Amino acid sequence: MSGDDRERAVLASFERLVSERALHEISIDDIARGAGISRPTFYFYFASKEAVLLSLFERMLGEANARRGDALERIAEDPPARLREGFAAFFDVFRAHRPVTLAGAEARATSAEVEAVWGAVMETWVGEAATAIEAERARGAAPPGVPARDLAISLLLMNERVQHAALAGHAPAVAEDDVVGVLTTIWLRAIYGT
Amino acid sequence: MSGDDRERAVLASFERLVSERALHEISIDDIARGAGISRPTFYFYFASKEAVLLSLFERMLGEANARRGDALERIAEDPPARLREGFAAFFDVFRAHRPVTLAGAEARATSAEVEAVWGAVMETWVGEAATAIEAERARGAAPPGVPARDLAISLLLMNERVQHAALAGHAPAVAEDDVVGVLTTIWLRAIYGT
DNA sequence: CGATAGTATCAACAGGGTGTCGAGACGACG
DNA sequence: CGTCGTCTCGACACCCTGTTGATACTATCG
Numbered sequence: 399m400s401g402d403d404r405e406r407a408v409l410a411s412f413e414r415l416v417s418e419r420a421l422h423e424i425s426i427d428d429i430a431r432g433a434g435i436s437r438p439t440f441y442f443y444f445a446s447k448e449a450v451l452l453s454l455f456e457r458m459l460g461e462a463n464a465r466r467g468d469a470l471e472r473i474a475e476d477p478p479a480r481l482r483e484g485f486a487a488f489f490d491v492f493r494a495h496r497p498v499t500l501a502g503a504e505a506r507a508t509s510a511e512v513e514a515v516w517g518a519v520m521e522t523w524v525g526e527a528a529t530a531i532e533a534e535r536a537r538g539a540a541p542p543g544v545p546a547r548d549l550a551i552s553l554l555l556m557n558e559r560v561q562h563a564a565l566a567g568h569a570p571a572v573a574e575d576d577v578v579g580v581l582t583t584i585w586l587r588a589i590y591g592t
Numbered sequence: 593m594s595g596d597d598r599e600r601a602v603l604a605s606f607e608r609l610v611s612e613r614a615l616h617e618i619s620i621d622d623i624a625r626g627a628g629i630s631r632p633t634f635y636f637y638f639a640s641k642e643a644v645l646l647s648l649f650e651r652m653l654g655e656a657n658a659r660r661g662d663a664l665e666r667i668a669e670d671p672p673a674r675l676r677e678g679f680a681a682f683f684d685v686f687r688a689h690r691p692v693t694l695a696g697a698e699a700r701a702t703s704a705e706v707e708a709v710w711g712a713v714m715e716t717w718v719g720e721a722a723t724a725i726e727a728e729r730a731r732g733a734a735p736p737g738v739p740a741r742d743l744a745i746s747l748l749l750m751n752e753r754v755q756h757a758a759l760a761g762h763a764p765a766v767a768e769d770d771v772v773g774v775l776t777t778i779w780l781r782a783i784y785g786t
Numbered sequence: 787c788g789a790t791a792g793t794a795t796c797a798a799c800a801g802g803g804t805g806t807c808g809a810g811a812c813g814a815c816g
Numbered sequence: 817c818g819t820c821g822t823c824t825c826g827a828c829a830c831c832c833t834g835t836t837g838a839t840a841c842t843a844t845c846g
Contacts, residue, residue, distance in 0.1 A: 401793070401794070404794085420702070422702045425831080425832060425833085426832080426833075426834090427831095427832080427833095435794095435795080435796090436795070436796050436797085437796085437832095437833085437834090438795075438796055438797085438834085438835080438836090439794075439795055439796065441834070441835080442793090442794065442795075446833095446834095503701070504701045504702065506701075507697070507698045507700075507701035507702070508614070508616045508698065508701070508702075513762060517762055517763050517764065520763075520764050521763060521764050524764045541786075543777060544770075544773065544774050544777050545770075548766050548767075548770055548774045549774065549777075549778070551754070551757075551764045551765065551766050552750060552754050552766060552774050552775065552778055553750075553778070554764075555750060555753040555754050555757055555764075556746060556747075556749060556750030556753065556754075558753060559749040559750065559752060559753040560745070560746050560749050560750075563745075563749055568707060568711055569711050569714075569715060570711065570714050570715050570718045570745045570748075570749075571745065572742050572745050572746060573742075576738075576742055579738065580738050580742045580743065580746050581746065583737060583738050583743075583782075584743070584746055584747070584778075584782045587781045587782045587785060588777075588778045588781045588782060591781065591785060591786040592735075592785040592786055595822070595823070598823085619802080619803060619804090620803085620804075620805090621802095621803080621804095629824080629825090630824070630825050630826085631804090631805090631825085632805085632806080632807090632824075632825055632826085633823075633824055633825065635805070635806085636822090636823065636824075640804095640805095
């Protein structure tokens, strides 16, 4: 068995465990044993639980960014349709990797590194959304109002939190199947008025 | 020194520590020593770190609920003013107790009890907001749309997340002084249309 | 075909955290 | 002056983390 196989085994063990219980209930020993190695050997491959999580997480983010396409850039074509399309792309990916998503949210609370990585990802989306809002305002489709960046930040943080509550099943939450519709409606009203 | 004094000392020690570093970096021994008692004695007063936090947290929630008054119920009088008034009341309290607020957010990720308590609080606000939205729709001030409850949940989760990002200073975030204004604008547009 | 260098592995250690138990100190009150 | 709550903590058992140092295995080259 090669080093790459071992590393994959660690990722697989982690993904299995995280689908069974919360991140803070999983020890490095659990992950290591699940991958058929000892705890010190785990440290040969990863620096921490969080490092394993980030590895899985980044793969997931790549998938999400690929799937979303350029919906936001083409928002002028048909705002409701493009918004819905983009949100559905993200939510489908997060839903497909629910355990990793929830573990990521948990890790963000205690790991500065996870927090920073997620913040950087959010930052790119905020930039794109703010640009799209400004373009819609420039062409007269959307009325002026609060700074586009502040609007983009607030709406994206809403998406994050609403999706998380729905996936975690923590009340109060919007039903999973209604998440995309509700978020789309609020974005449309917040950006375009009616 | 009486038992009540000791208990107060524990709360004070906790509040001081939590203003210096993150919750997960604080051990029960730290809290106990800061209160001038031993670790086992800590357990005589509280079952866990989270129990101390919840004690402080509930006091803070009482303050917030008192300060907010009945802004939401009187929303018909002047929606922008009432909304702004209510949001400012909450945000002021959270800002005045920033370390406790941030510790609460951190604890929610790992403690089912904290998560449940916060969920119950959110649930009461969701009920009030949904009722207010339905009343505005009934009197024709607000147009129909997505279910009032889903709208209320999403907007309140947005408020929670936006306020948290601002208080934690985790990018991307809205500047503290702009939070209330931005949130008010989005609520107005989401509920009333333009 | 042996020397050597990089890769991989883990027993054992050091350090820190949690929660509990049982023995005792202390004050109030019948 | 006993005795009963209240209060206190040393000591223990246990779990978790991250590192060290000894050891294997493997591949490549002179």
